[in-house]
């Protein structure tokens with residue numbers, strides 16, 4: 001069921017329950033009041049008739065009947081009986097009796113002093129009247145034609161009022177919920193119109209204060225992120241194709257020029273060596289691209305497990321120094337808690353190692369002394385790593401840009417590289433819920449600090 005229908009029905013249900021409760025109470029109290037009032041009138045009638053018949057000597061049953069018949073406030077279908085101390089009838093107000101009180105009823109009246117009973121619409125009030133040392137019984141009965149008709153009328157008004165109000169509430173609820181939900185419908189319509197081709201479109205943020213505006217704002221923020229990722233992806237693909245095409249063009253050119261003339265063996269050897277160099281660069285580039293693509297696949301495919309960062313650091317150092325014998329990676333450990341959990345991180349070990357080797361490589365590569373110092377620290381809750389070099393440094397503007405794929409700072413261009421290591425490293429760090437911070441000074445050196453939440457469960 002749509003929210004609009006649900007809201008209207010729930011609203012109607014609440015109002016209808018309140019109305020039923022209200023109408024029920026009104027009807028109940030009116031009926032009780034009518035009954036009490038009518039019985040009081042019957043009691044008055046019984047008392048008056050009793051007093052006239054028993055205590056006023058001048059009034060006998062013939063006269064009393066005449067008086068009874070001619071009183072202004074005679075009740076509809078009124079009947080009054082008087083019984084003496086032996087339950088013998090001594091007076092009746094009408095000759096045609098609808099229903100005479102039964103001996104059981106008379107007994108009940110004597111027992112209780114006063115007794116009320118009902119037969120259909122016919123209501124009876126019986127009292128004991130003490131006079132002249134005798135206990136008379138006076139029973140007055142009548143039908144409350146006006147009271148019951150008023151009550152019926154009230155019931156009719158309440159039922160019609162209830163139906164009318166329920167329908168009105170349903171209608172009102174439907175209109176109001178429609179109005180309240182209209183902004184959501186508008187947001188849905190606007191969102192539906194956004195596709196991959198118009199990602200720059202945004203949802204109307206309305207007054208920027210209410211919940212729906214918050215939803216629109218959150219949605220727009222998500223669109224910003226998607227658009228950013230989309231554009232990064234697009235520029236990555238075009239940069240990658242450009243980077244791949246350049247060495248291929250160089251290689252093709254070299255081969256074409258070589259084939260123009262016959263050359264001696266030494267010349268061919270020199271040219272082949274140069275082509276091999278270019279192919280190796282190309283290979284490195286493709287590997288870098290593959291690693292970036294692989295990182296995403298790995299995170300989905302490989303199992304996350306716990307590994308010790310200090311041990312991985314030594315393995316990465318070995319790899320780097322084996323590949324580049326002139327590099328020097330120094331590891332210093334500040335804190336090494338006994339608890340293994342404080343040294344461990346949960347994640348994908350090979351990827352984490354790639355990040356460490358990249359940072360070690362960069363530290364050595366961009367420093368004239370080919371040295372990098374790695375400081376390992378553990379606070380118990382966090383594993384901290386610092387890569388310090390005394391190299392060429394990175395200026396402020398470049399600090400933001402070096403994470404873009406293929407971006408290389410001006411001062412680094414004379415040193416070989418593809419500009420793919422740092423983007424991949426930062427991605428791996430964020431996959432492991434880590435933080436990445438760079439502080440650097442041109443021609444003085446660079447410090448890259450990483451911190452990861454330690455995984456104690458392992």
Ligand code: ADP
Nearest residue numbers: 362366393402408409412417418419420421422
């Ligand atoms: P590459 O090392 O292949 O150039 P990276 O993605 O690893 O690519 O680095 C991107 C850029 O960041 C480098 O070209 C360089 O300008 C800068 N950079 C990275 N590490 C350092 C460092 N330790 N010292 C100075 N510059 C650095």
